[in-house]
Amino acid sequence: MKVEALAIPEVKLITPPKFSDSRGFFSETWSASKLKAQGFDEHFVQDNQSFSAQKGTIRGLHCQVAPHVQGKLVRVIKGAIWDVAVDIRQGSPTYGKWVAAELSTEKWAQLWVPGGFLHGFCTLLPDTEVIYKVTGDYAKDCERAVRWNDPTLALPWPIAPDEALLSEKDQAAPPFNATDHWFTY
Ligand SMILES: Cc1cn([C@H]2C[C@H](O)[C@@H](COP(=O)(O)OP(=O)(O)O[C@H]3O[C@@H](C)C(=O)[C@@H](O)[C@H]3O)O2)c(=O)[nH]c1=O
Numbered sequence: 001m002k003v004e005a006l007a008i009p010e011v012k013l014i015t016p017p018k019f020s021d022s023r024g025f026f027s028e029t030w031s032a033s034k035l036k037a038q039g040f041d042e043h044f045v046q047d048n049q050s051f052s053a054q055k056g057t058i059r060g061l062h063c064q065v066a067p068h069v070q071g072k073l074v075r076v077i078k079g080a081i082w083d084v085a086v087d088i089r090q091g092s093p094t095y096g097k098w099v100a101a102e103l104s105t106e107k108w109a110q111l112w113v114p115g116g117f118l119h120g121f122c123t124l125l126p127d128t129e130v131i132y133k134v135t136g137d138y139a140k141d142c143e144r145a146v147r148w149n150d151p152t153l154a155l156p157w158p159i160a161p162d163e164a165l166l167s168e169k170d171q172a173a174p175p176f177n178a179t180d181h182w183f184t185y
Helices: 033-038
Strands: 003-004 013-017 019-021 024-026 046-052 059-066 072-078 080-087 097-102 111-115 118-122 129-132 143-145
Touching: 019 046, 033 059, 059 080, 072 080, 072 097, 080 111, 080 129
Parallel strands: none
Antiparallel strands: 003 013, 013 111, 019 024, 046 129, 059 118, 059 143, 072 111, 072 129, 080 097, 080 118
16 A cells, blocks of 8 residues: 655555456555554544535535544545645644645545545546545534635635535535634644
8 A cells, every 4th residue: 555645744645556357456445454554543433425426516625623523534436536635723834735636446546634634525527426434423513614615725626616516504614714723733
């Protein structure tokens, strides 16, 4: 398993080996021991899956605050996404900065989004399925969101604004400055 630090080094791109043959392929998509050998040692408590029918579906930007902070290991099993992590840890040298990666069945990479980061994605193809492991239980009271198109963040979403399909909750999300004091570094 390849574990690469991205421009914000706490955010990692993890690429498992994929063994292809005439039948198709086989891949260990997650291995506690192999990842531990690479210095990645996280305890996951829940697996999530989402399906988005339409290209341009945006989910995010989301996080959970204490006591139910979640790290997320995200991958795509059908289709493709532009996946983004935004550092919202007050005092972090990369506070307010973001990193993104394209995740798809072809690229086979997974994005590790630690606690203290907003997470969101945009589907690049119709009928896209995303699965992700999380390190904390879902807790409605601890859910927080930030508006996807906040001008302070100015994220370069790979679609035209009028193509974006969002939940009502995400359309009503507060601006980036709401994140003050959600997390400290
Ligand atoms: C996230 C979540 C939602 N739900 C429920 C609540 C709601 O009725 C329904 C749909 O929830 P949402 O609209 O929040 O789903 P969605 O917009 O897909 O939320 C997800 O977005 C991505 C970007 C993330 O990072 C995830 O952690 C999560 O926040 O599912 C759970 O039961 N457990 C969960 O862990």
